Amino acid sequence: MKGKTAVVTGASRGLGLAVARALLREGAKVVMVARDKGRLEKAAASLDAPEGAVLAVPTDMTDEGAVKRLFERTVDANGGVHGLINNAGAALLRKAADTSLEEWNGAIASNATSAFLACREAMALMPKSGPGGRIVNIASVTAKTGAAYACAYAAAKAALLGLTRSLAKEAAGLGITVNAVCPGAMDTDMFQKDTLDAASALFDVRREALLKSALSAVPLKRLLTPEEVAELVVFLCSDKAAGITGQSYNVCAGYDMH
Numbered sequence: 402m403k404g405k406t407a408v409v410t411g412a413s414r415g416l417g418l419a420v421a422r423a424l425l426r427e428g429a430k431v432v433m434v435a436r437d438k439g440r441l442e443k444a445a446a447s448l449d450a451p452e453g454a455v456l457a458v459p460t461d462m463t464d465e466g467a468v469k470r471l472f473e474r475t476v477d478a479n480g481g482v483h484g485l486i487n488n489a490g491a492a493l494l495r496k497a498a499d500t501s502l503e504e505w506n507g508a509i510a511s512n513a514t515s516a517f518l519a520c521r522e523a524m525a526l527m528p529k530s531g532p533g534g535r536i537v538n539i540a541s542v543t544a545k546t547g548a549a550y551a552c553a554y555a556a557a558k559a560a561l562l563g564l565t566r567s568l569a570k571e572a573a574g575l576g577i578t579v580n581a582v583c584p585g586a587m588d589t590d591m592f593q594k595d596t597l598d599a600a601s602a603l604f605d606v607r608r609e610a611l612l613k614s615a616l617s618a619v620p621l622k623r624l625l626t627p628e629e630v631a632e633l634v635v636f637l638c639s640d641k642a643a644g645i646t647g648q649s650y651n652v653c654a655g656y657d658m659h
């Protein structure tokens with residue numbers, strides 16, 4: 402992936418940071434995106450990257466104008482864009498009956514609208530940047546299985562799969578592939594804080610008991626690491642994956658088989 406530029410959203414921690422690291426290893430230039438500037442810059446500085454290979458651009462991916470400016474800045478700095486990994490997202494653990502319209506709209510915005518806004522910019526720029534454009538959307542296995550107490554999140558991730566298949570058809574003629582990766586429970590802040598801690602508070606159950614219960618539905622009996630999920634993302638961004646588009650792949654330690 403030498404000489405290619407990939408925009409990675411949600412890159413200040415967790416899966417996004419692991420994807421940024423893996424893309425750099427493959428020789429790509431990486432544009433790292435998240436809202437919290439300090440945390441993003443710290444994450445960028447933690448990477449072992451050649452001069453000029455990393456650009457940190459604090460952006461709220463739900464803000465249409467800010468997303469436009471992100472891609473303008475990317476092209477100004479690197480001359481084009483070849484890859485987009487829509488990884489930014491947020492969990493929402495809530496009983497359906499207690500989910501407000503504002504929370505529902507927020508979940509759709511952060512997990513699905515953010516990707517649409519970025520894809521729209523990237524699809525206009527990728528054909529001018531050279532052949533082999535790649536978009537990878539990070540959904541969730543819950544988009545396929547559903548998830549109790551996470552209806553807005555699971556619905557937003559299912560929307561992302563519809564977006565993936567539709568754009569794959571539309572972008573095929575532009576030489577761009579569009580695929581999705583559907584992780585299961587990964588050992589990141591989102592799982593530890595926004596899922597386990599949140600569920601522990603919501604249901605007044607010890608987090609150890611919740612983790613045990615969650616893993617009982619996972620054949621491999623462990624959480625995934627962001628690094629192992631990142632490997633599939635990087636493969637889908639590579640020339641080796643040129644024949645794959647409109648697909649969604651689960652990396653979920655077998656969870657979907659239950």
Ligand SMILES: NC(=O)c1ccc[n+]([C@@H]2O[C@H](COP(=O)([O-])OP(=O)(O)OC[C@H]3O[C@@H](n4cnc5c(N)ncnc54)[C@H](OP(=O)(O)O)[C@@H]3O)[C@@H](O)[C@H]2O)c1
Nearest residue numbers: 411413415416435436437461462489490541586587589591
């Ligand atoms: N962890 C899991 O078990 C799991 C399972 C299935 C799917 N996933 C999906 O995998 C992806 C990565 O998850 P993760 O566990 O690595 O999450 P995480 O640890 O919570 O990290 C989320 C990243 O997204 C950024 N972000 C959130 N909202 C944003 C916005 N509006 N604009 C720009 N950046 C934003 C965050 O930084 P700021 O807050 O500073 O913006 C952070 O860098 C997400 O799409 C998630 O839904 C995770």
